[in-house]
Amino acid sequence: MRDRLADALLRAEAVERDLLDPKTVRDAKLMASLGREHQRLGQVVERAKALEKMDDELAQARELLSFDDPEMAAEAKREVERLTAAIERAELELRPLLVPPDPLHDRNAIVEIRAGTGGDEAALFAADLYRMYTRYIERHGGWRIEMISLADGTLGGIKEAIFKVSGPQAFGALRFESGVHRVQRVPATEAAGRIHTSAATVAVLPEAEEIDLKIEDKDLRIDVFRSSGPGGQSVNTTDSAVRITHLPSGLVVSQQDQKSQLQNKLKAMEVLRSRLLDLKVAEAEAERSRMRKSQVSTGDRSAKIRTYNYPQSRVTDHRIGYTTHDLTGVMDGKLDELMDALHLADIEERLAGDA
Template identity: 60%
Template structure:
């Protein structure tokens, strides 16, 4: 944890950097360089909130100093009032410092990336496929409420309206930063629609959230790719396209396979599949780095372990539990309905606290 002197020094550095960025962005040479201007504007925007919080913090410290001086230099009712004010300001200062420490944690450069989300039905047969469809609707509604866009890449439908697998891209501000901790095994406990005896079953689906990769992140040698084309099909093998527009790409060095059939154009399906493949390759690098950091700091949240059971949705108890941070909510229907903000924010803050602890260590 940052001590107070380091906190104040970090705040002053952030304010100075923000002011420097403001001057740089007004430079004619920078204004003519759009890529650099965009990069500086992104950094400036990130520091603006911290700078505003720093300004409030310094004013709070000044008010606290004055209240303490009055309490020490006077007596009677005025001293009592000043002491009471100082106590309130001290409480405000402690709360403000917690938030400032979070804001001072360097932002992961991948947080602003779009997210490639892959949901696959796990154990549980048709019920698992139905649960996978529930998870997709949850994320799609959360994305809509957040002002994000969802682009389907591929779907594989199951029986009863379920999904064996679905891959989609979510675009918008801070998408990967907010969804990254959704990766892992999600478990549901409920009475399936097909259960005539009323028994509770446990089923599961896996979620993988990958940062969308740019071409500069991962270089793919075309010679390493095996590309197959085939006809798109719907549930039960029903043909939905009479041309060989669906694409399957195999990355020989890693064995990764990506299929895409949602577009009628083979070219568009190939482009989508390559984007997903590139993101999976980048995700492997990120997951390895996170796993290494996790071993160093005994983390619970950002391990990059896709096989880890992270959350249970218990219908009989109307309960959602995230096992990594011991978070429990009895708003199961609302959460599955897309009201995921409380869970996402709790995980984000837990991740920040881990990074703060690692920095202090």
């Protein structure tokens, strides 16, 4: 940890020099990037100074342990114990700051929820997850939800919901929700009271920007067709629905929730760009993690990541062995404790992987 701290302090000096360079001032994008890094490293420098002061005080206290005066030696022993504990706490608080943030951390997020195995009960569970995330997002000031696509299921459930979360660090906060979510409970339609297991999948994608990747027109096939289902007077009267196929990857995005063909095309392209960026990021992450198993997986959506057990009022995240019996609170959007545990596990893993 101390070696990593020394590297961070050297980097802080380099960033300080670069910010004073006239070439940097003329490059707005570089200036913004260095400014964010300078802000993060500024916290490291401040805490490092406090840590250095405690190190010096600890060295002085240890020298006093050998004094012949029993009273002074006892006082020095208490001071050594206090400073040792304080240094351990300071190092623990420093650890997250020494991990360079993911470049996509500050992006908006595209969240996709789909009912999986389990029929009507899976669709009801997908609706429960949608409400859970909606309430979690509402608790964060500065975040807002924009619905992109919603396909209703039966009995008040949903087959699919796609929405954008806009706000500071939205993707960074939600990224570990990607995966298969499993529910165990007695469905309302179950007369015999038997517990059923069903599932829904969640995908959290970083919102893509034009600079991230270039999509050639020749790589796209765009089909238009008439909207179906609820949607107002224009449904089934105009070819406003849009289906875009990205030929090189085979990804297909359909959009029919907006009022015009142009709006549907823009929304479909937004989702397509995010899925392509997610694919690009997942491939890069797979290459980096090829030699080690990731504890907090962000790419493998076939993996069961969490179980919501209603009879036991229990929620278990299988990736980090986290369990809470406040299922009601979790389903009401109280996810901060769980999210913090996931992010801490990710930091610990990245520190261990780079060691």
